[in-house]
Amino acid sequence: MAISADTPRAAGSPAPAAAGGTHARGGPPPRYGTRPTMKDVAARAGVGLKTVSRVVNGEPGVTPDTERRVQEAITALGFRRNDSARILRKGRTASVGLVLEDLADPFYAPLNRAVEEVARSHGALLINGSSAEDPERERELALAFCARRVDGLIVIPAGGDHRYLEPEIAAGVATVFVDRPAGLIDADAVLSDSYGGAREGVAHLIAHGHRRIGFIGDRPRIHTAAERLRGYRAAMADAALPVDENWVSLGPTAPERVRAEAERMLAGPRPVTALFTGNNRVTVTALRVIARLPRSVALVGFDDLELADLLSPGVTVVAQDAARLGRTAAELLFRRLEGAGEAPRRVELPTRLIVRGSGELPPAGD
Amino acid sequence: MAISADTPRAAGSPAPAAAGGTHARGGPPPRYGTRPTMKDVAARAGVGLKTVSRVVNGEPGVTPDTERRVQEAITALGFRRNDSARILRKGRTASVGLVLEDLADPFYAPLNRAVEEVARSHGALLINGSSAEDPERERELALAFCARRVDGLIVIPAGGDHRYLEPEIAAGVATVFVDRPAGLIDADAVLSDSYGGAREGVAHLIAHGHRRIGFIGDRPRIHTAAERLRGYRAAMADAALPVDENWVSLGPTAPERVRAEAERMLAGPRPVTALFTGNNRVTVTALRVIARLPRSVALVGFDDLELADLLSPGVTVVAQDAARLGRTAAELLFRRLEGAGEAPRRVELPTRLIVRGSGELPPAGD
DNA sequence: TAGAGCCTGGACAACGTTGTCAAGCAGGGC
DNA sequence: GCCCTGCTTGACAACGTTGTCCAGGCTCTA
Structure with missing residues (x-):
């Protein structure tokens, strides 16, 4: 059965996923755009709130029968945990922000991908954005990521003054600069030679x-x-x-x-x-x-x-x-997150001369 | 003054940005990794919580003098609004998720960038990830984005069955497929010919x-x-x-x-x-x-x-x-978010033959 | 059979923010 | 002098989740 993406549903045809009631039996059907919560799941399964939480997070201490009832309610309601609430409660977001110059640049794209892979292997999501070589935009992006409470930040600097990140770094946002060093602050950096x-x-x-x-x-x-x-x-x-x-x-x-x-x-x-x-x-x-x-x-x-x-x-x-730059930076970042409390490091990766002939032409004169 | 990224601070040397007390005067210095909240700002400025909220959000109804005191407290404490809490309260995240095949692919990178630009113009952030052409990974990413409560989702499908997104779409996550159509559900799609x-x-x-x-x-x-x-x-x-x-x-x-x-x-x-x-x-x-x-x-x-x-x-x-594919998809998505409740559309963009000579060689034989 | 201990489940507070609502206060018109 | 208006301000609940803690029921043992 296909679902129309945005067709408002008439009261007589509730969304199939939510049919049965977000609220206690007999209540109004859920409004379009309102998602069921653990409370709704608990009510439908006839269990307590915390039991639903336990099932959702795979915590022990739930009998198979209870678990089955909860799972059924989850499926029936189309429940999905709200990570915003979870993040608020837990303090860690399992996400990393990456500010680079241009997502579409063939040099930065592999760096982006490498950061993504490392983040993924640590169970983290990646939020990213292009500064377009504009210091103000770099700042906006980095601070927006911090407001989202990313655990770590990887920045390819556009600007030359990163003191605006001092409160963030002091508050525990692991920060690594790539491709270019940070300006006016002492921070980790991964550079090419x-x-x-x-x-x-x-x-x-x-x-x-x-x-x-x-x-x-x-x-x-x-x-x-x-x-x-x-x-x-x-x-x-x-x-x-x-x-x-x-x-x-x-x-x-x-x-x-x-x-x-x-x-x-x-x-x-x-x-x-x-x-x-x-x-x-x-x-x-x-x-x-x-x-x-x-x-x-x-x-x-x-x-x-x-x-x-x-x-x-x-x-x-x-x-x-470029991929190695990204990978190295991301690995350094996660080491910091795991508590490596050394002084900021500057890692410099070697470059490689690939001779293909264009330099070998005989000079045209002189 | 430089700040070491991860050096734990001794009790005697509180983080400069937080010096002066996250808590009421005389309280313990803030723990490393703990950020000041509006409550802390309010206490320091000697105002109520809501007043801080008003200043942070630029809402009217605050006298210049009060605003100045609050701003000073914000700067002194290094406060930054916690968007997780804000999102939880407001329900909208101002973020868009993009699942594509490979962030590093020169074809998808400009698409990625185009989506970013449109998102940016709507004040939204972009979360993205590579499916690596693996349907299971596509699903994981898309659902992880939904758990983060992205307002919208743009997917370059790897799999052929997107029924797993039905509850999300029904719950109001605007979803647009790009480059390839959705499988087994009826949804917006932007394709090339x-x-x-x-x-x-x-x-x-x-x-x-x-x-x-x-x-x-x-x-x-x-x-x-x-x-x-x-x-x-x-x-x-x-x-x-x-x-x-x-x-x-x-x-x-x-x-x-x-x-x-x-x-x-x-x-x-x-x-x-x-x-x-x-x-x-x-x-x-x-x-x-x-x-x-x-x-x-x-x-x-x-x-x-x-x-x-x-x-x-x-x-x-x-x-x-590719950029136009991304732009078109993102614009469609934001139109949906703004309430365009039409039936799902399939947009097909033309291709362009660029003749450069490689096809014009005389055939080698026959 | 009674008591101890374990296992399951649930009530409750807290995370940091914003919307609602009402209180306090100054100024002005009568 | 009093009341009304309008502005500023703050107390409080709620968003949805998780950690803590406790209650109740079960099993096992003496």
Whole structure:
């Protein structure tokens, strides 16, 4: 029998699941949108409230016969425990909040999934939201999660000041920052080695003969962007190569800006012969620019891309393990929840240079 | 001043945010992990409980002076409203649950984000989880969300029987299915035109001279997989082309299986000259197989891929608008919540053939 | 058969919030 | 001076669950 989702029921046709009465026999039929409670189940089964609670939670001390009667009442009424009340009473919510930049970003999605898996293995649900790189929105989300009394919070910071979380952390909300460190507070953080990864990637380009290398990255206030730029400069310095500041561009990763900057660096009498791109979004746009050029330009990007191996030439990347970032952060969080009372830790995961050929092009000139 | 995340505080060093007393003056310092309540705020501000509630909720009828005292107490104690209690009292949770197959899948991630955006615009939070294509897990997640009393539920079905949701729907949980229809119940659904899209994609291959076309898709119990196969058969029939059953393969989208099936279809004396792939995961694996072959093989895939335009040849796809699927479903859901009491609707969104060249290869033989 | 002890079941309070309602108070009109 | 009005404020119950505690009935043993 099908049920119409929202058709209001006439008094003469009560919802089948609730037929028989939420209230004592003879009472009015339950209003649409009103759910039966343990009290209703108890009344129907002819037992006490606590007995229903025991059955629902699988607690011992209920005879099989009583249990059967309760189960029948539960099924007949379509009862489902109200976790809000349960949470209120117990204090723990078995849920974790995750604030990231963009749920849809191919870099963060696996991180999201990894956090979900760890949460699931601990019996916790995941609430999440996208900050869209807006500090105020990050704050709103994180505090909304705290109001829901999440047991723990995982944050990919958009802002640079997380003092607003101090009362929450002090109150026991286990908090772990991922991908970027917390601002102005001392807290757990799980990061990738942005500096080392960028340095290695740029060194790869240098090793293949490039001397004029452009760097296009995210906004400078973002920790990873700054670190990767630092890695770029270190690699150039290692090889005693000068850096023309026209080769460096930090800013929003919107395709228009990245395209303009890439085209600028690749134009003129002495263009760069290679690009190092600071994250997956930048890389994709840069690849589109390069694809339209008659000559070949070397590129190494931070973050792996799904089809990077199928492009020709394959795209060399500095890969982060986003899933591992998420997993590590979530595991750290649950260790905290289980009472590991050490000082905040900063975990740094290594990156991996995946050479696929795009860095190995002979330099175009110089 | 930095706060250690989990260091238990000695009695002599109370949490700064709570210093001054959660309880009446002179009482014991608050225990770690215990949060101040409105009662505590009221005591500290020297006002009644309800006045605090009014200030917290911005209700009128509080003098500026009283409000200031309450605000000070809130800040001093680090108070944050407990939404569990609020939800229990009010009955509405301002949250939406989303069950999808895999949070990390590049097809579902934008859908996830779109649902989030709509929820956000309605002031609701998003709880989500991955079913991993396991009906039991789908059920667990959906019911866990219902226990949390989400106002609405968006489900990408893994299973084929959703009667377990009948009591929930009857109790007022607005429920919308996306990508695939509900099983054995009558409910809102937002779908892509899998049949039409596949038919158009396969017709494209036929128009370019292909006569032996393979179809590799997801498990047959999945509605979209079955529909796309139906579209494939229709296109072949339209052109009066015979279908060798060796050209059709439905099953898990694990790379090993897809690779084996693609290699099988492309081997032998009379291989297929083109492949139609049933979703993004299948397409990616098939592209890898094709890339290793000496000869070129045409391919059209269901679902767009991020770098599809940069491959050579570009990959022709039947694109779905995943974000629009999510947005449409979420908007429908909120319309239901606002009381639109019509019969369940099935919305079907069009697909779009994006021609990029991979289908335009001359057939390899025949 | 009586007493002790165990097992089952239920009454009750509490979790933190919000809606209802009534009290207190100041100001103004008569 | 008194009453009425309107505003601010607070006491109280209720939301649905779980933990505590106690009562009653049963079994087992002496």
